[in-house]
Amino acid sequence: MELKTEQLAAQVQAGPLRPAYLIAGPEPLRVLEAADAVRAAARAQGVSEREIFEAEGNQREPDWAAMESSFRAPSLFASRRLFELRLPTGKPGTEGARIIGEFCANPPGDITLLVTAGEWSKKHGGKWSEAIGRIGLVAVAWPVKPHELPGWIEARLRSRGLKADRDAVQRLAERVEGNLLAAAQEIEKLKLLSDGEVLDAARMDDLVADAARFDVFRLVDAAMNGQGAQVSRMIRGLRGEGEAVPALLGMVIKELQTAAALARAGNLAHAFKAQHVWDSKQPMYRRALQRHDAKRWDAFLAQAGRVDSIAKGRPRRGLEPDDAWVALERLLLAVAEPRAARLLAVRG
Numbered sequence: 001m002e003l004k005t006e007q008l009a010a011q012v013q014a015g016p017l018r019p020a021y022l023i024a025g026p027e028p029l030r031v032l033e034a035a036d037a038v039r040a041a042a043r044a045q046g047v048s049e050r051e052i053f054e055a056e057g058n059q060r061e062p063d064w065a066a067m068e069s070s071f072r073a074p075s076l077f078a079s080r081r082l083f084e085l086r087l088p089t090g091k092p093g094t095e096g097a098r099i100i101g102e103f104c105a106n107p108p109g110d111i112t113l114l115v116t117a118g119e120w121s122k123k124h125g126g127k128w129s130e131a132i133g134r135i136g137l138v139a140v141a142w143p144v145k146p147h148e149l150p151g152w153i154e155a156r157l158r159s160r161g162l163k164a165d166r167d168a169v170q171r172l173a174e175r176v177e178g179n180l181l182a183a184a185q186e187i188e189k190l191k192l193l194s195d196g197e198v199l200d201a202a203r204m205d206d207l208v209a210d211a212a213r214f215d216v217f218r219l220v221d222a223a224m225n226g227q228g229a230q231v232s233r234m235i236r237g238l239r240g241e242g243e244a245v246p247a248l249l250g251m252v253i254k255e256l257q258t259a260a261a262l263a264r265a266g267n268l269a270h271a272f273k274a275q276h277v278w279d280s281k282q283p284m285y286r287r288a289l290q291r292h293d294a295k296r297w298d299a300f301l302a303q304a305g306r307v308d309s310i311a312k313g314r315p316r317r318g319l320e321p322d323d324a325w326v327a328l329e330r331l332l333l334a335v336a337e338p339r340a341a342r343l344l345a346v347r348g
Helices: 005-014 028-044 064-072 093-105 127-135 146-159 166-176 180-193 201-207 212-224 228-240 245-264 268-274 279-291 294-311 324-336 338-344
Strands: 002-004 020-024 049-053 081-087 111-117 137-140
Touching: 002 005, 005 020, 005 028, 005 137, 020 028, 020 127, 028 081, 028 111, 028 180, 028 279, 049 064, 064 081, 064 093, 081 093, 093 111, 093 127, 127 137, 146 166, 146 180, 166 180, 166 201, 180 201, 180 212, 212 228, 212 245, 212 279, 212 324, 228 324, 245 268, 245 279, 245 294, 245 324, 268 279, 294 324, 294 338, 324 338
Parallel strands: 002 137, 020 111, 020 137, 049 081, 081 111
Antiparallel strands: none
16 A cells, blocks of 8 residues: 555554565655654664665666675674665666565565665556565655645644744745745744744744845755756846845855765765765755766866856856856756756857
8 A cells, every 4th residue: 555655654653663665756855754754763663773775886776686695694783674775766677676576575574674766656666566565665755736835834834833824834835836845944944933923924034034045055956956947937036136146156066066076976875974965965966966977067067167257257268158147047057957058068
């Protein structure tokens, strides 16, 4: 039976761990929080060892042989183990499907398998996912639809001990534009800043300010997530609000530097730790790294330098536009969509 991620989180808190879980879908926050619920339940039930299997470097798939060997080998340090299998594409392939199926046919008593995937549709499922469903739980993290977002925000506010009237909830829904991670971050900020009173629209506006720092986070996230239309819309909004390009470039360059470092890394899991990338942002980087190689990220960084020169009135020779906002939009559209890289045709 397919559950909502919130239902799965409630079930793992209420009873003993199942042998296997599959949490998949295009909504990263829901996948992350459901997986966190499984991890928390495992810790509470005495599971002290965790192994992670995912594609590393130029590999397109996890090391299936190592995973199969670990299934068979007893732990030297813990009586119970949590194995995490991360499948960004939601497709284990023939070998992975076989190994998962064999695990589910005779699950070891000391192992709980947690499979997470960033993509999911009816085409992704198969015998391997059905096998997980027979011995465990399957939850799909579908995006929240626009008409569902106010209800999701209201429930999230209540879960954090906050109350807001309908207009305030609607104002926050408009502010985050369907980005659940942004909404969750804002609600955590509200928890710190609110005075315990019911939030109305005016108070929501005061606490959820149109700060450039927050907007540039969302702008860069949109580019990294491949949301070109949202990039253009947010660029227009920031420009209309009178923001300055140099004030935004610091965060843009920081994110590009992180992506460039990750693209050059051989072991992505270790690189995430070295670059201090939170679990909640790792799916975003994985999607971006699938679109561009290390050479392209270096080119993006070079182009960011050109944007900075244009913004400061020192354009370099070449084909750059003389408008820093246009140059910044072209850069971020190229990050979002490989086909837009032709917009960055410049002469060094």
